[in-house]
Amino acid sequence: MPVRPSRRLRSLRKVLLGVTGLVGFLLVWQLIPALGLISPEYLPYVTDVAVRLVDELRDLAFWRRLGLTMTAWAIGLTVATLAAVVLGTIVGLVPFLRRATHTTVEFLRPIPSVALIPLAVLMFGIQMQSALVIIVFAAFWQVFVQVIYGVADVDAVARDTARSFGLTRRERLSHLVLPTALPYLMTGLRLAAAVALILAITAEMVIGNLGLGRMIELSRSAGDAVGMYALVVVTGVLGLLVNLVFRLIERRSLGWHQSVRGEEVS
Amino acid sequence: MPDRSTLLRVEHLRKVYETGAGSVEAIGDISFTMNTGELVCIVGPSGCGKTTLLKCIAGLLPPTSGLVEMDGAPVTGPTPAMALVFQEYGRSLYPWLTVRGNVDLPLRHKKLSRAERDKLVTDALEAVGLRHAARSHPWQLSGGMQQRVAIARAIAYQPEVLIMDEPFAAVDAQTRADLEDLVRELHATRGMSILFVTHDIDESVYLGERVIVLSRSPTWVQEDLTIDLGPERDQVTTRALPRFTELRTHVYEQIQRAKRGEASAPRPTR
Amino acid sequence: MTTHTRPIALGPRGRLAWRRIVSSLLHALGLPFLLLGAWGLWSTFSANRFFPSPLTILGALADTWIGPAFVEDVLPSLYRLAIGIIVSTAVGIAAGTVIGLFRWLRELLEPLLEFFRAIPPPVLIPIGMLLLGITDTMKVVVIVSGAIWPILLNTIEGVRATDSVMTETATSFQITWWERLWFLVLPAASPRIMAGVRQGLSVALILMVISEMFGSSSGLGYRIAYFQRNYLIAEMWSGILLLGLVGIFLATVFGLVERRVLRWYHGIREVERA
Numbered sequence: 158m159p160v161r162p163s164r165r166l167r168s169l170r171k172v173l174l175g176v177t178g179l180v181g182f183l184l185v186w187q188l189i190p191a192l193g194l195i196s197p198e199y200l201p202y203v204t205d206v207a208v209r210l211v212d213e214l215r216d217l218a219f220w221r222r223l224g225l226t227m228t229a230w231a232i233g234l235t236v237a238t239l240a241a242v243v244l245g246t247i248v249g250l251v252p253f254l255r256r257a258t259h260t261t262v263e264f265l266r267p268i269p270s271v272a273l274i275p276l277a278v279l280m281f282g283i284q285m286q287s288a289l290v291i292i293v294f295a296a297f298w299q300v301f302v303q304v305i306y307g308v309a310d311v312d313a314v315a316r317d318t319a320r321s322f323g324l325t326r327r328e329r330l331s332h333l334v335l336p337t338a339l340p341y342l343m344t345g346l347r348l349a350a351a352v353a354l355i356l357a358i359t360a361e362m363v364i365g366n367l368g369l370g371r372m373i374e375l376s377r378s379a380g381d382a383v384g385m386y387a388l389v390v391v392t393g394v395l396g397l398l399v400n401l402v403f404r405l406i407e408r409r410s411l412g413w414h415q416s417v418r419g420e421e422v423s
Numbered sequence: 424m425p426d427r428s429t430l431l432r433v434e435h436l437r438k439v440y441e442t443g444a445g446s447v448e449a450i451g452d453i454s455f456t457m458n459t460g461e462l463v464c465i466v467g468p469s470g471c472g473k474t475t476l477l478k479c480i481a482g483l484l485p486p487t488s489g490l491v492e493m494d495g496a497p498v499t500g501p502t503p504a505m506a507l508v509f510q511e512y513g514r515s516l517y518p519w520l521t522v523r524g525n526v527d528l529p530l531r532h533k534k535l536s537r538a539e540r541d542k543l544v545t546d547a548l549e550a551v552g553l554r555h556a557a558r559s560h561p562w563q564l565s566g567g568m569q570q571r572v573a574i575a576r577a578i579a580y581q582p583e584v585l586i587m588d589e590p591f592a593a594v595d596a597q598t599r600a601d602l603e604d605l606v607r608e609l610h611a612t613r614g615m616s617i618l619f620v621t622h623d624i625d626e627s628v629y630l631g632e633r634v635i636v637l638s639r640s641p642t643w644v645q646e647d648l649t650i651d652l653g654p655e656r657d658q659v660t661t662r663a664l665p666r667f668t669e670l671r672t673h674v675y676e677q678i679q680r681a682k683r684g685e686a687s688a689p690r691p692t693r
Numbered sequence: 694m695t696t697h698t699r700p701i702a703l704g705p706r707g708r709l710a711w712r713r714i715v716s717s718l719l720h721a722l723g724l725p726f727l728l729l730g731a732w733g734l735w736s737t738f739s740a741n742r743f744f745p746s747p748l749t750i751l752g753a754l755a756d757t758w759i760g761p762a763f764v765e766d767v768l769p770s771l772y773r774l775a776i777g778i779i780v781s782t783a784v785g786i787a788a789g790t791v792i793g794l795f796r797w798l799r800e801l802l803e804p805l806l807e808f809f810r811a812i813p814p815p816v817l818i819p820i821g822m823l824l825l826g827i828t829d830t831m832k833v834v835v836i837v838s839g840a841i842w843p844i845l846l847n848t849i850e851g852v853r854a855t856d857s858v859m860t861e862t863a864t865s866f867q868i869t870w871w872e873r874l875w876f877l878v879l880p881a882a883s884p885r886i887m888a889g890v891r892q893g894l895s896v897a898l899i900l901m902v903i904s905e906m907f908g909s910s911s912g913l914g915y916r917i918a919y920f921q922r923n924y925l926i927a928e929m930w931s932g933i934l935l936l937g938l939v940g941i942f943l944a945t946v947f948g949l950v951e952r953r954v955l956r957w958y959h960g961i962r963e964v965e966r967a
Contacts, residue, residue, distance in 0.1 A: 170800070171800045174797060174800040174801045175800060175801070175803060175804040175805075176804075177801060178800075178801040178802050178803075178804060178805045179804055179805055181801075182805050195824070199823050199824050200824065256717075256720040257720050257723055257724050258724055259720070259721065260721045260722065260724070260725060261724045261725050261728065263941075263944075264725065264937075264941060265937075266944075267895075267937070267940035267941045267943065267944040268933075268936065268937035268940050268941075269895065269898045269899050269902055269936055269937075269940050270899075271899050271902045271903055271906075271914075272902060272917065272932075272933045272936035272937065272940075273933065274906070274918075275917050275918055275920070275921030275929050275932075275933070276743070276921075276929070276930075276933060278921060279743050279921060279926070279929075280743060354813060355813040355814065355815065355899075358813045358815065358816060359813065359815040359899070359903060362815060362816070362818075362819075362903075362907075363815075363903060363906055363907070370815075370816070373816055373819055374819060376819075377819035377822065377823060382823060385819055385820070385823070386820070388816075389812065389816050389817075389819075389820060392812055392813050392816050393808050393809070393811050393812040394808075394811075395811075396810075396811030396812055396813055397807065397808060397811040399811075400807075400811055
């Protein structure tokens with residue numbers, strides 16, 4: 158009797174295929190300079206990049222730069238989230254404010270935050286504060302919009318029920334509004350974390366404050382292709398980790414809500 | 424009756440699902456035949472594998488063993504000789520197409536001229552009373568009307584047999600009565616052969632010329648009952664007939680026996 | 694509306710309609726004007742030279758960008774942006790559909806694609822500069838290689854998640870492969886695809902600006918950085934404003950296209966909410 162592959166077999170297959178894909182990619186990368194399709198000067202051997210990666214990981218200076226990048230990321234994300242939660246809750250709860258801020262929000266939100274880089278440099282020079290302006294501006298909207306959706310999503314019947322049982326404003330906030338808005342907040346937080354990382358590194362590249370982005374830019378101008386590729390791989394891993402961690406947090410905090418809400422990203 | 428030749432033949436159909444936890448025998452051994460122009464209802468206790476049976480008949484699922492024959496030829500995959508109406512009308516109609524687009528879609532690969540296709544679609548919509556809604560989208564219609572669209576799509580496809588899988592399980596009682604009469608009418612005026620699966624005993628007796636009662640899973644045919652209520656049926660008078668009551672009581676008892684697992688299975692001739 | 698043609702015969706209903714229009718106008722424009730007014734006042738009375746008044750910026754906007762600068766800087770930027778968006782959307786949807794349809798291909802590529810998506814797009818600029826030099830091609834390639842990932846991954850996810858009953862319907866009616874792709878798979882995935890395109894757009898805009906701020910001699914990004922380095926504050930602000938307008942323009946066009954493409958989707962959601 159032909160037995161269909163069980164779940165464990167299938168997930169094993171998935172892992173194997175995924176690893177095959179990664180190995181295949183690395184092989185192709187190694188082959189391109191080896192076959193002379195692109196000069197190793199521009200696309201170095203993957204083995205060289207791997208060796209450099211290990212070297213960097215043993216270098217304290219690298220970790221210090223990484224620390225600076227992540228510090229800017231963490232501060233920016235925290236400030237943006239706090240501001241967005243407070244403002245988003247207030248605006249979301251008061252219909253008048255929601256109507257009054259709508260056009261302003263719709264106007265400010267699409268402005269690419271990198272457009273503010275020159276302004277930030279003028280105000281703070283080549284420092285972390287400049288980077289923070291950009292990070293906060295970009296991350297703020299992700300959370301703010303989600304919080305407004307979340308607060309407005311409170312079920313009308315549930316709200317009336319709460320009111321009819323005479324719950325105080327404070328009780329309503331903590332028992333009704335908060336649980337409804339929490340999944341939205343977590344989605345916003347995940348998006349904001351990714352965006353904040355992108356802008357932390359971008360800011361360092363363009364503004365020149367210390368961190369991974371600056372190192373990438375320096376390697377490029379020094380013609381150190383191997384080092385540059387190694388650092389790009391590092392940023393990729395960093396992005397992957399941030400995504401992974403925040404997706405985990407999101408899933409943990411949602412539980413029942415995840416199935417109801419699709420992955421809608423604004 | 425000369426025009427009533429065998430259309431569909433199911434012989435010793437058996438379906439076993441393999442899951443991670445072991446195998447589940449959904450269908451034990453089902454055999455029956457259906458003639459051209461007949462309206463046959465299949466009724467059985469819930470969870471008796473009615474949908475599995477239909478999917479096997481329609482060629483959507485390969486049976487573990489046994490045979491499905493259409494016009495004497497074995498069915499190995501979906502065939503243009505059959506058209507399906509699913510229970511989940513909301514998921515079987517495509518929301519991005521209009522009503523007309525939905526009915527038209529299966530006709531696109533048939534080698535028909537634009538005019539012929541248009542005529543088929545218009546005619547099918549007319550038959551279900553939805554000509555006025557051709558340009559609407561399915562989700563703008565009520566559940567009953569959506570199911571009418573699905574029926575129109577099946578009619579326009581011009582199958583030899585219409586297969587309906589609990590089509591009215593999700594609509595309200597009044598709409599349901601209207602849709603039942605629509606099925607009767609399609610059968611009477613167009614001479615369509617219809618295989619109708621339901622879990623509703625009254626519905627099966629009211630609609631069918633024959634009712635096939637299934638046992639509980641692993642399923643076999645517990646009874647093949649001829650419904651001698653005549654071709655003219657009416658929601659009020661037919662349902663008030665003593666014969667109707669007798670028949671529905673009989674089927675009801677059969678189902679109850681099936682649920683308790685009292686009836687004994689025929690020895691498989693394998 | 695009748696209120697415009699017969700202003701004298703305003704019934705209570707007409708007056709209500711008027712009031713509603715005025716009130717929504719006030720709501721829409723009140724805050725922006727208040728903020729601009731406050732900014733204007735503050736900039737006249739404070740000595741902060743980094744924040745010129747809104748009127749000065751508006752003047753600079755007209756002076757700086759209308760004329761040759763429009764042809765030399767704005768148009769090339771927009772051109773590169775448009776090409777980048779079109780290519781990444783087309784390639785992303787096409788490749789995503791193929792990958793989404795074949796399970797083994799999906800499982801083979803998914804970890805790799807997730808990694809590429811996680812790379813902060815602007816770090817692709819140094820790589821692009823190294824491989825292609827400071828050229829227009831480089832800028833377009835960089836835009837595509839950053840904006841394509843959300844589109845690609847969302848398409849894969851959307852194609853993969855096609856409803857089982859819809860697929861069965863297509864099978865039972867023996868719909869051909871192309872018809873299935875065009876009438877089932879792509880429309881079913883379209884809400885996801887559009888969400889991906891929306892993300893891709895903002896990435897593309899960021900990359901357009903940054904790629905021009907790095908070694909370039911034309912383009913919006915280059916101009917703004919130039920103004921900043923030369924302390925042309927009002928001009929710099931006008932550039933930021935222009936970039937904001939480009940962003941809003943993109944969002945508006947996207948909104949229009951989305952409403953057209955996903956009319957059925959929004960229709961369903963409205964019906965469900967009612």
